[in-house]
Amino acid sequence: MPDYRTPPENRPVRIAILDDYLNCALTVADWSGLQGKAEITVFDKPFADAKAAVAALQPFDVISTMRERTPIPRALIEALPELRLITMTGARNPTLDIAAARERGIPVVTTGGGGNGAYATVELAWGLILALARRLPEHVQAMHDGAWQRHLGIALNGRTLGLIGLGRLGARMAPVGRAMGMDVIAWSPNLTDERAEVAGARRVDKQVLMETADVISIHMVLSDSTKGLVGAGEFSRMKPGAFLVNTSRGPLVDEAALLAALHEGRIGGAGIDVYDHEPLASDHPLRKAPRTVLTPHLGYTVEETIGRFYVDTVENIQAWLDGRTPRLVEPG
CATH class of the missing domain: 3.40.50.720 (NAD(P)-binding Rossmann-like Domain)
Structure with a gap:
């Protein structure tokens, strides 16, 4: 003591x-x-x-x-x-x-946790997913500009949700995906078939997840072994229209590789709440990257x-x- x-x-x-x-x-x-x-x-x-x-x-x-x-x-x-x-x-x-x-x-x-606020990060992750799928930022801006419909969105029903990490938060993502009619797959280094099934997901290899998921959501703890978990190799395997969502920690994703994937149109978009350095610099290139929904680390701020x-x-x-x-x- x-x-x-x-x-x-x-x-x-x-x-x-x-x-x-x-x-x-x-x-x-x-x-x-x-x-x-x-x-x-x-x-x-x-x-x-x-x-x-x-x-x-x-x-x-x-x-x-x-x-x-x-x-x-x-x-x-x-x-x-x-x-x-x-x-x-x-x-x-x-x-x-x-x-x-x-x-x-x-x-x-x-201190203790946040009661119902313990679900706040999961709720934000789904907010980012829905905003990407229906291109809400562009349509909201269009309405403020006096315009009308500009872009087609996509439906999530029938698509595949890939969860990188199926711990406390990842496991809360799975039932929401299933309720939306999505096939839920998951990967983490120590995930077993049994644990995945209990959470309502199907365990797959990391490469399979990157290649088949329409939405990839990250829910891992940052450590030396998980830094850069999603990098250039992973982005090269993603579907051209797939979305990446990160509400965990910025360094889990290779920032330079993410920017390249966005600017080259290799992925459909990214919903990002966490960054390598916070607060995010006002002139950071992510702020002008295409097909992004960016939030200022709001996960737990309820x-x-x-x-x-x-x-x-x-x-x-x-x-x-x-x-x-x-x-x-x-x-x-």
């Missing part, structure tokens, strides 16, 4: 809420219980670089993170002399060096999930201030 650093005795605790892009942290949860005990600063934009993060966070006792938006590596933790508590949102944060925090005796605490994150964050901070045990991240 971490060696707790106690709150400051002669002043309010200074709390930094990081990466609150939507400026909603103080409204989706009740922070009034910390009134008089804490000074809260909200950072609604990412830091320019690691040096800027160090400079901005020097005075703070508590850092409240939002998933892995701002990396919290060892170098940053060691550069913050006042840091006494790190609050984490979600089940994992690969960019937070928990071991470095523990070495300094700084507790790292976490009221249910973000609300739960910040409600639990407040409870964790209050417990720490009161000398009680908050939701500690387990060693591992």
